[in-house]
Amino acid sequence: MEKTYVVMISPDSPVTPSDASKRVLMMKLDLSVKETCFGLIIEGEEDLLNEAVEELKRIDRYGIYVKERGFKIYDNRICRLVRKKRRPGFHQFEREYATLPYIRYGLSAYEKGMEMPEKIKPRKIPAQKLKKLIKEMTYEGDGVSPN
Amino acid sequence: MKVMVYPPTSVVIADLIKRMGHEPLVTGVVLKDKVGIDLDSPPYEITLNDLKNSLEYLSVETPAGMRGRIALIMPLIKKADAAIIIQDSDFSFGCGGCDRANKFLIYQIKSKGIPFIEVQYPRDENEAVAFVKKIMDFLKKLGGI
Numbered sequence: 001m002e003k004t005y006v007v008m009i010s011p012d013s014p015v016t017p018s019d020a021s022k023r024v025l026m027m028k029l030d031l032s033v034k035e036t037c038f039g040l041i042i043e044g045e046e047d048l049l050n051e052a053v054e055e056l057k058r059i060d061r062y063g064i065y066v067k068e069r070g071f072k073i074y075d076n077r078i079c080r081l082v083r084k085k086r087r088p089g090f091h092q093f094e095r096e097y098a099t100l101p102y103i104r105y106g107l108s109a110y111e112k113g114m115e116m117p118e119k120i121k122p123r124k125i126p127a128q129k130l131k132k133l134i135k136e137m138t139y140e141g142d143g144v145s146p147n
Numbered sequence: 148m149k150v151m152v153y154p155p156t157s158v159v160i161a162d163l164i165k166r167m168g169h170e171p172l173v174t175g176v177v178l179k180d181k182v183g184i185d186l187d188s189p190p191y192e193i194t195l196n197d198l199k200n201s202l203e204y205l206s207v208e209t210p211a212g213m214r215g216r217i218a219l220i221m222p223l224i225k226k227a228d229a230a231i232i233i234q235d236s237d238f239s240f241g242c243g244g245c246d247r248a249n250k251f252l253i254y255q256i257k258s259k260g261i262p263f264i265e266v267q268y269p270r271d272e273n274e275a276v277a278f279v280k281k282i283m284d285f286l287k288k289l290g291g292i
Contacts, residue, residue, distance in 0.1 A: 065158050099159065
């Protein structure tokens with residue numbers, strides 16, 4: 001069954017959309033490939049698509065993200081060139097594109113078995129101690145800090 | 148297992164689900180059927196059948212925008228065996244989204260009785276570790292790899 005995949009490449013990835021498209025084309029699979037600003041759009045049979053995605057993930061395991069897309073590659077109804085404005089769905093890409101470096105860190109930490117470091121909570125200080133500290137740090141005369 | 152993603156256009160969650168050997172239910176799955184029809188701008192343009200199908204959940208006087216969105220996403224919720232919801236999906240509200248429709252869809256997911264988790268987009272590395280761990284542990288419990 002023919003499908004269309006959107007491949008999003010993390011901004012901190014060593015792989016560029018141009019590299020990725022060349023890599024897929026060099027596999028000589030029966031796929032249509034379109035290079036975009038955020039990654040690639042690939043179209044073809046599902047098995048071939050999965051093969052291409054596996055190859056891309058072999059280069060950068062935590063930097064390549066894939067999702068199925070409803071529209072075909074050269075559908076004018078969703079093409080920015082024809083619409084002369086942002087296409088529907090781009091805002092979501094833009095929002096998630098900024099999060100991808102964090103997700104890369106999270107994924108690599110998960111595979112290494114790292115736990116989330118506990119947040120250090122500031123200790124509570126009794127009011128008397130706080131007053132004493134303020135008194136020590138300020139002049140009694142004008143209440144302005146010497147620093 | 149078929150796992151629903153909310154918001155249904157999320158690339159990150161869809162990829163994490165696929166990495167764990169499950170099938171992500173994203174907008175692309177339902178949009179494929181709409182693209183074939185001769186419409187000027189799917190999914191913004193809805194058909195008469197969409198309005199009819201949405202009557203299963205909503206009353207007649209509900210605005211067409213909400214009915215169209217619900218008719219598009221509800222088939223995904225019907226298919227879903229589990230769900231992952233992103234709470235602070237601010238971009239799905241505004242000129243391109245409908246807050247009422249979003250609330251209704253999240254209510255439908257929660258009241259269906261399927262296992263689900265709620266997460267927030269990470270804002271730093273530490274939150275990302277917790278974000279990925281929560282999702283991966285949830286998907287592992289569902290089965291798969």
